[in-house]
Amino acid sequence: MAEKGLTEISRDARALFTKGSEAFERQNYDYAIALLQQVLEREPGFFECRRMLRAAQVGKVGASTGFFRKMLSGASSSPQVAKAQYALRKNPAEALVIAEQILSGDPQSSAAHRVVAEAAKSLGLPQTAVLSLEILWKNSPRDKALTFQLAEALADAGENGRAEKLLSDLYQAHPNDGEILHAMKNVSARRTMSEGGYESFADGTGSFRDALKDKEEAVSLEQEKRVVKTDDVAERLIGEYEARLPAEPGNLKLLRSLAELYTQKRRFDEALAYYQRIKASEAGADPSLDRAIADTTARKFDHALAQLDPQAADYAERSAKIGAEKLAYQLAECRNRADRYPTDLAIRFEMGQLYFQAGQIGEAIQEFQKAQSNPHKRIPALYYLGQCFARRGINDLAARTLQNAIKEKAVFDDEKKELIYALGSVLEKMGKREEAIEQFKLIYEADIGYQDVAAKIDAYYAGK
Secondary structure (H helix, E strand, O other), rough: OOOOOOOOOOHHHHHHHHHHHHHHHHHHHHHHHHHHHHHHHHHEHHHHHHHHHHHHHHHHHHOOOOHHHHHHHHHHHHHHHHHHHHHHHHOOOHHHHHHHHHHHHOOOOHHHHHHHHHHHHHOHHHHHHHHHHHHHHHHHHOOOOHHHHHHHHHHHHOOHHHHHHHHHHHHHHHHOHHHHHHHHHHHHHHHHHHOOOHHHHHHHHOHHHHHHOOOOHHHHHHHHHHHOOOOHHHHHHHHHHHHHHHOOOOHHHHHHEEEEEEEEOOHHHHHHHHHHHHHHHHHHHOOHHHHHHHHHHHHEEEEEEEEHOOOOOOOOHHHHHHHHHHHHHHHHHHHHHHHOOOOOOHHHHHHHHHHHHHOOOHHHHHHHHHOOOOOEEEEEHHHHHHHHHHOOOHHHHHHHHHHHHHHHOOOOOOHHHHEEEEHHHHHOOOOOOOHHHHHHHHHHHOOOOOOHHHHHHHHHHHHH
16 A cells, blocks of 8 residues: 555545635534545545544644643543554554544544554555654653554655654764664665665666766765755856756756856756746646745845945945835735635745734734644644734633643644743733742743843742
8 A cells, every 4th residue: 555645646636635724724623523534545645534533633632721621631641642542453454434533532642642553564655664763652652662663664755854754863872882883774774775776676676777877977966966066066066057048048957056056056047947947847836936036036135235334324224125125025925826826825924924024913813813724824823813913912811712722732842841931921911920930930940041041030039
């Protein structure tokens, strides 16, 4: 079994997924879960559906409080877990269905996520395995066996770089652990095989001559794959690509590589000219291309700002002018993208950020309210909504919005600290000092160096 995209599933499953997506966007999580589970029973390899189902499960439980949430968590009772574990031995597909039923009541169920990971591995669904293993690993990042499992699943999913980074970080914490070093070598070998074309040679679809490229070409390919090239490498690659272009004028990958290299060299006009050539082609209707053009233009403004002399008498005036021009450009460009891709909620979130930066709070609220339906932008959108309400002095609504975001954020990371700090600040404005201090204490217990929480806690107790 292989993982599938939307175009690879049956028509009936696509229709159900569309209905499930619409229910999810309306935050009708129960209905969305029911529909998405039906899709996965028919198409267990449809990864995008499983990812949306996971977001709906989190949304459902996050929207529940108190006694009702405890009742929902009771769905992951030991009989269900035992049933899933038993099914895992003989029918991994059935185990996967049962595990999803458990997660619909308790999205953080470690036992259910372990079943999902094992079943997915048996069924050849590495992305599905990664989805659950990442949740488990975030709760136990020092668990060596779990780190190995996640690294293996990432490598199976073709994410060798992430797998290597994961194992490298673990090895730094345990520099004398030969088992970790062995795992790192295995992942590195898989990456070499994959990127060098040796896998095709091993399975008989390639030739030895194809696989064994000469040393000079191997070095060149390695340099091309680097995200950031040194200036001399970038200059050499520009020369090579420009020389190839007359013979390959329609090679869009080549055009995009040139645009990226010129951007790195801060030759922004040349970079934008290549992006426009791609845009004029049949592949021009691409949101990622529009975003690349916007980012390159923004970097052009930043470069102009960096060229100003801070000691000049008119520095403040000129820097303010460039900043205003940049923000005006970004807003106009983002509105244009939002008009062309009205269902892309990530663009709505970006536009909300720009409105917020421009001080247009009413417009920002509208965009963040739309963006929160995107499961990947929901918590950041709620954070900004809370900030918007606070800017307007509607502190009770700001506090409630931030509290909702905190409930949905399971992992205590920097994003959660930021949410808690913002809530504490709003409670301070409301005159609820005791409640505010309780929020700051939560951060203080975990990270005494975060912003000014130590000073706030010290001042509070000194006052007492």
